[in-house]
Amino acid sequence: MREFDPIVFDRRRKAGKKCTGIISYDTFYSLNISREFLDREFKNIEILYDNKYSVHVNTNVTRLNREKLEIWLDEEVKTKRPRDAVIKGNIVISENEKYEGVIIDCSGWKGKAKWLKAIEYLTEPINEDKIIVYFDSRNKGGFSWIVPLPYGTLIGSISYINPEFFLPKIEKRVLDKHGGAIPRVYPEKKIYDLRLGDSTGLIKTFTGGGIFSIAKLLSPLVAGITNNNFEKYFFTYSNIAREIRKQYRITNVLEVLWKFLPILFRMYNDKTINVSEEFDLHSLLFRRLPH
Numbered sequence: 085m086r087e088f089d090p091i092v093f094d095r096r097r098k099a100g101k102k103c104t105g106i107i108s109y110d111t112f113y114s115l116n117i118s119r120e121f122l123d124r125e126f127k128n129i130e131i132l133y134d135n136k137y138s139v140h141v142n143t144n145v146t147r148l149n150r151e152k153l154e155i156w157l158d159e160e161v162k163t164k165r166p167r168d169a170v171i172k173g174n175i176v177i178s179e180n181e182k183y184e185g186v187i188i189d190c191s192g193w194k195g196k197a198k199w200l201k202a203i204e205y206l207t208e209p210i211n212e213d214k215i216i217v218y219f220d221s222r223n224k225g226g227f228s229w230i231v232p233l234p235y236g237t238l239i240g241s242i243s244y245i246n247p248e249f250f251l252p253k254i255e256k257r258v259l260d261k262h263g264g265a266i267p268r269v270y271p272e273k274k275i276y277d278l279r280l281g282d283s284t285g286l287i288k289t290f291t292g293g294g295i296f297s298i299a300k301l302l303s304p305l306v307a308g309i310t311n312n313n314f315e316k317y318f319f320t321y322s323n324i325a326r327e328i329r330k331q332y333r334i335t336n337v338l339e340v341l342w343k344f345l346p347i348l349f350r351m352y353n354d355k356t357i358n359v360s361e362e363f364d365l366h367s368l369l370f371r372r373l374p375h
């Protein structure tokens with residue numbers, strides 16, 4: 085059995101990237117981390133189309149405090165930052181030093197993608213117990229959200245154009261602003277090196293959720309490092325890639341048919357949909373009927 089003594093190289097000066105962090109309870113559970121990183125659980129999501137149609141979703145999702153988790157990990161693991169690193173076969177080169185061992189590329193997505201811009205504000209808290217998601221006829225391929233947390237409210241939007249334009253309006257003081265780019269990737273069927281996170285391209289196409297695949301690959305990856313056998317890791321990668329490739333194709337169709345979305349929303353208006361594994365496996369959503 086191999087001993088673990090990982091080193092993280094990160095070109096960022098400080099740990100603690102912020103993101104909305106909405107993941108299924110299943111994903112949270114698979115991360116195998118303390119509940120101190122779970123800010124809130126949600127059983128309901130309301131989806132609004134042009135503030136005209138409303139669909140209710142019964143689900144079981146959580147808000148992961150990604151920033152807090154990354155800061156904790158940074159203290160637990162040997163980290164070198166700010167350090168640029170280059171992977172060459174089974175060697176990492178950083179500041180003229182060479183490191184040899186099992187290498188996992190966690191450097192984010194660097195390949196071909198359709199990129200969306202995301203912006204998110206943290207404001208003062210509001211009195212609400214559900215997540216609200218907004219679809220706007222003018223925000224083709226994007227959406228916006230309000231996520232109420234115990235210590236504040238996340239107000240965000242993703243868009244191919246300017247996400248600021250679609251931010252939901254609330255009368256609360258803004259405490260923080262952050263954002264980033266979200267890649268829509270058509271992942272390769274197979275990979276031959278070890279990766280984790282956005283570098284795999286296994287990002288839920290429509291929502292940009294990347295934590296789901298981290299949770300799925302984590303345990304086969306750790307087992308692979310321990311036993312020096314990565315068969316299960318590559319098998320899991322291929323399974324998730326199949327789902328994300330489906331999501332990518334569905335999202336393309338959705339973008340083309342965007343102007344027909346009101347028909348779908350009218351059909352489902354005021355109805356409730358139960359969503360469990362479909363929260364991650366979006367391609368299954370199309371089999372669901374309202375009740």
Ligand SMILES: Cc1cc2nc3c(=O)[nH]c(=O)nc-3n(C[C@H](O)[C@H](O)[C@H](O)COP(=O)(O)OP(=O)(O)OC[C@H]3O[C@@H](n4cnc5c(N)ncnc54)[C@H](O)[C@@H]3O)c2cc1C
Nearest residue numbers: 094095103104105106168169191192264281282293294295
């Ligand atoms: C606004 C926003 C909201 C989001 N909301 C959700 C959500 O609700 N649910 C969800 O599941 N996902 C969400 N995501 C996506 C999620 O944040 C990403 O999937 C996740 O952060 C990916 O983590 P990562 O570590 O793989 O990549 P990154 O966070 O991109 O980290 C890559 C790191 O590698 C470093 N790096 C890159 N190249 C090098 C190099 N050569 N040398 C050294 N260091 C290098 C970078 O500095 C960076 O620190 C959201 C993203 C954004 C921007």
